[in-house]
Amino acid sequence: MLSLSSLHHLSSTNSTTHHTTQQCPSTFLSSPTTHVSLPSRRTRNHTPVRCGTDSNSNLPLSHAPEKTSMNNLDASKRDVKLKIAVIGFGNFGQFLAKTIVKQGHRVLAYSRSDYSRAAKEIGVEYFSDADDLCEEHPEVILLCTSILSTEKVLRSLPLHRLRRSTLFVDVLSVKEFPRSLFLQVLPKDFDILCTHPMFGPDSGKSGWGGLPFVFDKVRVGSESIRTNRAEAFLDVFRNAGCRMVEMTCADHDKHAAGSQFITHMMGRVLEKLGLENTPINTKGYESLLNLVDNTARDSFELFYGLFLYNKNAMEQLDRMDWAFEMVKKQLSGYLHDLVRKQLMLETNNDQIGVNGISNDQKLMLPSPTYNPLQIPPSADNPEKKHDFVMVNGKR
Structure with missing residues (x-):
């Protein structure tokens, strides 16, 4: 199993030994096989790799089969396990963590409330202190906070305790806001991936197959370890069957205002009417009742965030008034x-x-x-x- 974190510690010279090991650049290319063994930085007596031959085929390197980089591998052929820290372990954070754990990744969690029992039940390591969590050097920081609290939580994190190339990911229902916030607050060495799973604990309770997952690689370093890490995180949703949609944050917010915000707005309006079941419900009326039920389960804080942090929402509200x-x-x-x-x-x-x-x-x-x-x-x-x-x- 390939661990991305181990690549941070590889060195070409062991100062405690009396011989010099030579490492061929091709050694660290991922092979088409599922598991790749890499040398540990603490290994003293290991066999040097000769750059002139392929270690698997014993053929000259020029005649060895071309190796495939992990970016080009199908998701089903990759087996990269990440250390992912979930910040905000409420209902949605736990919902995502269950699937992430099932896929074999190590998940850490931190939240203002005590969710240690819930974390233990699904195999997540819970931390009550953000400093302790960051000192574990997670490869991915996954923000699962509410829209309104995102900035406060992000600015409170001890970023100096993280590795300089840590990948930050958000799952907010708006995208231009976290993009601007990340670019402003995070050090330039940190990678940024803005995402939006277009489903939740209710709509995704029976599986994520066919459900849309929107993402924008805002800032991902060109090094293979960083591109592979971003792809490995996206594989969580690919392997779960999501319909992957790569889209800019601006385009997402434009489309979401005309779909998600309108949906929540109509649900809230119909909720005020106090719609009730009748003995003669039509299919259309039942769809309205379902709309009210689905939107009413979400907090008003979420609805307000969709309005406040999406500049396209006011335009849609004016269009609704006009209509x-x-x-x-x-x-x-x-x-x-x-x-x-x-x-x-x-x-x-x-x-x-x-x-x-x-x-x-x-x-x-x-x-x-x-x-x-x-x-x-x-x-x-x-x-x-x-x-x-x-x-x-x-x-």
Whole structure:
């Protein structure tokens, strides 16, 4: 099994021995096999590798089969195990950690609340102190905090205790905000991967197969150890069957405002209506009930974060207001036409058969005292009545 962290300690000369070992650059290329053995930095009596031959085939290097780099290997052929630290071990952090652990990675966790029992149940090492966790030198820092608390948590981490090339990953529902924050706060040697699993504990409880996973390699070093590490992390989601979508943070936020924010907005609005099950539910109505149920389970903090940290959300909110007004005007205009036709009929009341309609066949119009678009307030919650019918642009 290849451990990326071991590559940090490799050296070409052992000062305590009386001979010099030569290392061929090809030695550290990943082979097509699943497991690759690398020398330990503490090994004293190891066999030197000759650069002129391939150690596996004993053929001259120029005639040896070309080795395949890990970036080009299929995810199923890679077997890189990472040390991943989950910062924020709440509901979503635990949800991701379960799958990460099952794939054989070592997972550490830190959170403001005590989740040591939950961590133990799923095989995660829990730390109550961020300094202690960072001194374990995790290869990946996975931020699973809320949108509103991300900046505070990031700035509180003892970054000086981490390796200089540590990979930072976020899983927030907005992307331009963490991208800008990471670039501003993290040292330039740290790698940055912005991601968004487009699912959660409810929608992904039966598996992640086919569910979209969006990612943007904001800053990943060109060295093979760093590119391999980023790919190994993405393999967690590839191996789980996710539909991998590489997209810029700006494009993500544009699309998310028109889908995710709108979904949450409509769910919150319908929740205020107090929709309930009826004996005659239609499929469409049941879909609305499911929408309310799915969005209401998420905290209002998440919904507020989707609005506050996505510059496209306000535009979508304005579009919703415009669309709602357009539908009301359409209804009002149609009703106005009916009223006008009724008035014309009444002025010709003595004539029978005007436009083929007799006195006993007047248009079916609502009673002047009844307004179907006006919902009377509940007795338990008296509110101001709103007349939504508009005639000639006036309420």
